[in-house]
Amino acid sequence: MPTFNLKINGKTHTVETDADTPLLWVLRDHINLVGTKFGCGIGQCGACTVHIDGNATRSCLLQVSQIEDAAITTIEGLSEDGSHPVQQAWKEIDVPQCGYCQSGQIMTASAFLNENPNPTNNDIRNAMNGNICRCASYNSIEEAVKVASEKLS
């Protein structure tokens, strides 16, 4: 079986797995970073969102062989202690209900705000539209992204 060297949250991890293994399962089952969630497996729900070179990407569709040179950031590496402004905004607004989709929401929001630090409400609604929250905490997510943007600017 081939081995791959992956740069995840600033550290290099060597994993031995099939070349077609999605990054999601490498993170969860091989490296024990379970903050990245499985929701649909077809890139529709956003629960598995990570940053690849800073861009929000669905890890359930990304094969491990495609990303050896990339810098991968997961929710565990977004900040050392939950102090990223997006994480803090989530806490301030008390966003989560069940909480399962929220790491994906936070990863989408943080990559988006990096690109667009002063978004309009419509920008936020469009940027977050790819992430499903089954508890429908959308009003709070929208508000938290706004609060995070204020923290960042």
Place this chain on the structure above:
Amino acid sequence: MKDTFSRRSFLKTSALASGGMLIGFNLFNACKSDVKMPVDLSSLNYKDFNAYIKISPEGKVTIYSVNPEIGQGVKTSMPMIIAEELDVAWDDVYVVQAPLDTENFSGQVAGGSQSIRRSWQPLRETGATAKQMLINAAAARWGVDAKTCSAKEAVIYNANGDTLGYGDVVEAAAILDVPEEVTLKDPNDFTIIGKGKGNVDMDKIITGKPLFGLDYKEEGMVYASVLRPPAFGQMLESYDASKAKELPGVIDVITIGEKARTLLSEGKPNWSVKLSTTDKVVVIGKTTWDVIKGKKEITATWKTDSDLESTEDHDEKLLSLLHGKKFRTRRKDGNVKKAFANADKVLERVYESTFLPHNTMEPMNFFANVTEDKVHLVGPTQTPEAAEGAVASMLGRPVEDIHVDLTRMGGGFGRRLYNDYVLEAAEISDAIKKPVKMVSTREDDMATGVYRPASKYKISASIKDGKLTGYHLKEACINGNMYGLIPNFFPAGAIENYQVDSVRLKSNISVGAWRAPYTNFLASAEQSFFDELAEELGIDRVQLHMDLLDNVKKNPDANIEYSPERLQGVLKKVVEVSNWGKTADDVYQGLSVYYCHNTHVAEVADVIMENGFPVVKKVTCAIDCGIVVNPLGAMNQAKGGVLDGIGHALYADFSFKDGVPSVNNFNGYQLIRMAQTPKVDVHFIESDVAPTGLGEPTLPPVGAAVANAIYKATGNRLTKFPYAKYINVEEKIIG
């Protein structure tokens, strides 16, 4: 507020070997007389009590939370109630999820929005009792009368100005008798209840720590993926696993089903859920991906065991039942037949809804480790006690052998009331003699699940001399029905001649509870009907409800569960805060008023036309749930329920063709997304009445609020879920 009750039956305390005090309580059943408290936490077996407060000599408080957490917020709100009466600073409280206790407890369930309502009083009494014991211990040390002492934020005071911390007296308090009488706080003195407290798992959620069932791992654990029949009505005939077994990550391929079949044939499962008794092929592998890949390599043939049903046939049969005579009468007041015979006019409408999958974001999964000594189960279930009992029966083990640990759940919505996936995990571990995690994919979940049953209602009203004289509701539903108190919800009691009848269509499709079972579509049907009825009668929509509720007040009925005063209260409130009837010309408003799960709710939806299509811009919601324990959590539940209700009313489409579901993932099934969401403006009625639940009550009414607003905007009466499919096409093209 003075409250006297017998404590001895359900409270026990103990000094901990490690220092500190442990107080245990049982919410609903008396403890057995020979039950002893453990002397240190390591020996805590959770078999004796339902929940514990642990107080350390440093004054730190640990509260063990009892009920399963599915996102409804009880892991935060229930410990808040204890902490309030115990009188400690919320920041000093650490909350831990307690595992299952099957011996003395009967309510460790997440369902029906009942957790807060049922535990309010016992949780308060528990906190107050612990506080009194700490005061008694301090008074004894000072040699003063305990009545001259008080406590606040973990500090005890006497009349001489002396103080002691809870930690200073906790060891002495632990060996005192449990007081027979304690005083509960005046709600005006609450400092935790009624103040918004953030989710206790917040830090773990936002940093991605392991919390959920899918995150749980043990040394030596393998993964399993289960291949189930693609159609309801099919059974496994044969399979070829040779290709799957060639994959390096696949450990084995086995079949299960015999043990579950025996159990299921004994009629153990829940009321309406008829689970498949087929054999299933299970791929065992080293990782989740290995078993997902392995399953795709299995070739199976299936035999038809019973009818392969289609939605078209269901629709035809349900309508035929609805217009037929095979009904069971659920409630009958006056003489509906006579009222209709004498009517000047009869208004009659049929309302139709589809099956719905639950689609919890965390797919079904469970960990099981079946060994000779014990059976360890870990994962997400709304009914851990039922899971324990079912696994014990299936494996022929005493329940004492089964230990269930609860994880935080990535949603429930009723799906995790049914423990089919727990049985699978246990049967697999029993077969392979290893710890195993059974993992479902989204496709498994959506296409081989349990569903909200498709249902149809026919509602008729008789009108005589411009007045409503009779109301007759008929229901035809797949497998399950309305039952019990539902026919006693509004408008029961408000109309002299009133009747509710129901009939079932038997099906081999597994159906069960889905968030706000019974009412999640019923409310949309009834509250749309009342909108049309008001128009027919030429009465203001709000006035019609006020008048009907006045009728209930004049003719009290012991069977009526809702309060007409409280329903009028939320109606008045929503009229006031929604700007009802006073909005700009291009804003169309729809109203809906409903009572379910012990909570009274009124909602107004504001719709505007955008590019010729109606869009919901805002929903105003007035709620009477008594005291709001945690305003932050309550707001989340209320808003989430409204948006969830809108999403499923407008978009959720799910049908069957020859036993096979029409869609199996989010590319074909539309859940509401942010760009489709209106702002939800929530107003709670101020109240000092004991609290009721919020996990479900805001969902049922919103469908009708939206439909009634869309009617005003388009002239189109919507009677079928999902509404978006039936919104007049001509209207879409205009603009």
